[in-house]
Amino acid sequence: MTLALGCVADDYTGASDLANTLTKAGLRTVQTIGVPADDLALPEVDAVVVSLKSRSIPADEAVARSREAAAWLNARGAGHLLFKVCSTFDSTDEGNIGPVTDALREDAGEAIALVTPAFPETARTVYLGHLFVGMVPLAESPLKDHPLNPMRDSNLVRVLARQSRAGVGLIDLATVAQGAEAVGARLDALAREGKGAAIADAVLDRDLAVLGAAALTRKVSTGASGLGLGLARALVAAGRVAPAATAADLGGPIGGPAACLAGSCSQATLGQIARAEAAMPVRRLDPARLLAGEDEAGAALTWAMERIGDGPVLIASSAGPDEVAAVQARYGRDAAGHAVEAAMARIAEGLVAHGVRRLVVAGGETSGAVVDRLRLPAFRVGPEIAAGVPVLRTTDRDMWLALKSGNFGGPDFFADALRLMP
Numbered sequence: 294m295t296l297a298l299g300c301v302a303d304d305y306t307g308a309s310d311l312a313n314t315l316t317k318a319g320l321r322t323v324q325t326i327g328v329p330a331d332d333l334a335l336p337e338v339d340a341v342v343v344s345l346k347s348r349s350i351p352a353d354e355a356v357a358r359s360r361e362a363a364a365w366l367n368a369r370g371a372g373h374l375l376f377k378v379c380s381t382f383d384s385t386d387e388g389n390i391g392p393v394t395d396a397l398r399e400d401a402g403e404a405i406a407l408v409t410p411a412f413p414e415t416a417r418t419v420y421l422g423h424l425f426v427g428m429v430p431l432a433e434s435p436l437k438d439h440p441l442n443p444m445r446d447s448n449l450v451r452v453l454a455r456q457s458r459a460g461v462g463l464i465d466l467a468t469v470a471q472g473a474e475a476v477g478a479r480l481d482a483l484a485r486e487g488k489g490a491a492i493a494d495a496v497l498d499r500d501l502a503v504l505g506a507a508a509l510t511r512k513v514s515t516g517a518s519g520l521g522l523g524l525a526r527a528l529v530a531a532g533r534v535a536p537a538a539t540a541a542d543l544g545g546p547i548g549g550p551a552a553c554l555a556g557s558c559s560q561a562t563l564g565q566i567a568r569a570e571a572a573m574p575v576r577r578l579d580p581a582r583l584l585a586g587e588d589e590a591g592a593a594l595t596w597a598m599e600r601i602g603d604g605p606v607l608i609a610s611s612a613g614p615d616e617v618a619a620v621q622a623r624y625g626r627d628a629a630g631h632a633v634e635a636a637m638a639r640i641a642e643g644l645v646a647h648g649v650r651r652l653v654v655a656g657g658e659t660s661g662a663v664v665d666r667l668r669l670p671a672f673r674v675g676p677e678i679a680a681g682v683p684v685l686r687t688t689d690r691d692m693w694l695a696l697k698s699g700n701f702g703g704p705d706f707f708a709d710a711l712r713l714m715p
């Protein structure tokens with residue numbers, strides 16, 4: 294297998310978002326969980342997205358795991374390496390986007406990497422280095438209250454500079470509007486000034502096509518699904534990939550019981566859970582009781598088993614910013630997050646042990662915890678449920694999954710997802 298594009302994603306929902314974008318752009322794509330074992334059988338593909346759970350771990354560990362993934366992809370001839378980060382640039386000043394970008398760029402022998410989280414399809418745009426989420430700057434969006442990575446600075450040149458060894462420059466929209474050569478020249482100029490990364494503006498998909506073409510002339514870039522789209526278009530335009538004529542055959546219906554799990558506390562997910570109440574039984578975990586050592590997971594599982602024969606159920610830990618802050622103040626941010634993730638993973642394991650083969654998970658870290666516990670090695674990518682969220686089919690057994698980024702999906706996401714998972 295010779296890969297046109299190798300991708301290292303810092304979380305599992307982000308990886309399926311990217312795999313969805315690449316598939317839609319015509320690249321045959323597979324998503325693996327972690328670095329694949331040597332004996333994992335993978336179909337012939339143009340792109341592999343290696344999913345890591347490295348967004349919110351110590352930077353040195355994120356660097357080590359990303360390097361391992363990059364080495365696996367490079368050994369399969371990856372022509373270009375994309376480090377997939379969140380379109381809302383989720384990270385803290387202690388890491389991990391800067392350190393991983395520095396490491397992958399240095400390993401590839403490059404002086405500078407192009408970086409952009411722009412993803413206009415989901416209303417993430419970058420102008421003069423400032424990230425906008427919908428109509429507001431990042432620091433005024435709900436991401437300011439993210440439980441693990443509260444984003445309080447919209448200026449990504451500043452954000453990335455605080456995380457990076459080398460300096461960070463800007464490729465502004467006026468330069469992007471001049472085309473890929475102008476972007477390349479700007480990258481060269483910034484590299485001569487000693488910068489190791491450049492935040493690139495992008496507002497429309499056509500800006501991403503320019504950035505993709507410019508990025509492809511180097512070995513490494515960092516971005517969200519939008520840059521993936523740009524790279525995919527550039528690969529097809531350069532004749533390095535023949536766009537797949539038909540979507541991969543993912544196999545027939547699986548049937549049986551279905552369940553949804555939500556650990557995201559994003560505004561979008563909170564709204565989707567409220568809407569789901571009309572369509573299915575919803576059980577809310579009590580994180581305070583869970584952290585106090587009560588068997589919330591066991592109780593939720595018993596509750597689910599009593600109902601799942603009649604239709605899908607939803608179990609959610611999600612809470613609004615005040616409730617999350619109260620739990621974190623008492624138990625600590627990481628301890629609270631890990632305890633809730635562990636409970637979700639245990640519930641998922643119990644559901645699958647009782648025959649659930651259609652599972653929807655909301656939240657990046659939550660999806661990581663669940664998929665790891667279920668030991669799923671890789672996914673093929675199916676139809677899109679909502680922008681950034683595809684249906685996934687496991688490669689080693691008959692199971693449908695949807696891994697939803699907290700922020701993505703329409704108001705009826707849970708019902709929409711289950712409709713596409715027969």
Ligand SMILES: Nc1ncnc2c1ncn2[C@@H]1O[C@H](COP(=O)(O)OP(=O)(O)O)[C@@H](O)[C@H]1O
Pocket residue numbers: 440441556557558559580610611612616617620621629630631632633634655656657658659660697698699700
């Ligand atoms: N009620 C809660 N209180 C505190 N933390 C929570 C609560 N519910 C979920 N969490 C934690 O918040 C984090 C949400 O992150 P994640 O699953 O990545 O969602 P998103 O996709 O919105 O970023 C997880 O670590 C999860 O365990």
Ligand SMILES: O=C(O)[C@@H](O)C(=O)COP(=O)(O)O
Pocket residue numbers: 304306307308310311378379380381517518656657658681697698699700
């Ligand atoms: O780029 C994005 O916004 C998503 O692909 C993503 O990474 C989302 O992360 P979570 O919200 O933590 O799921």
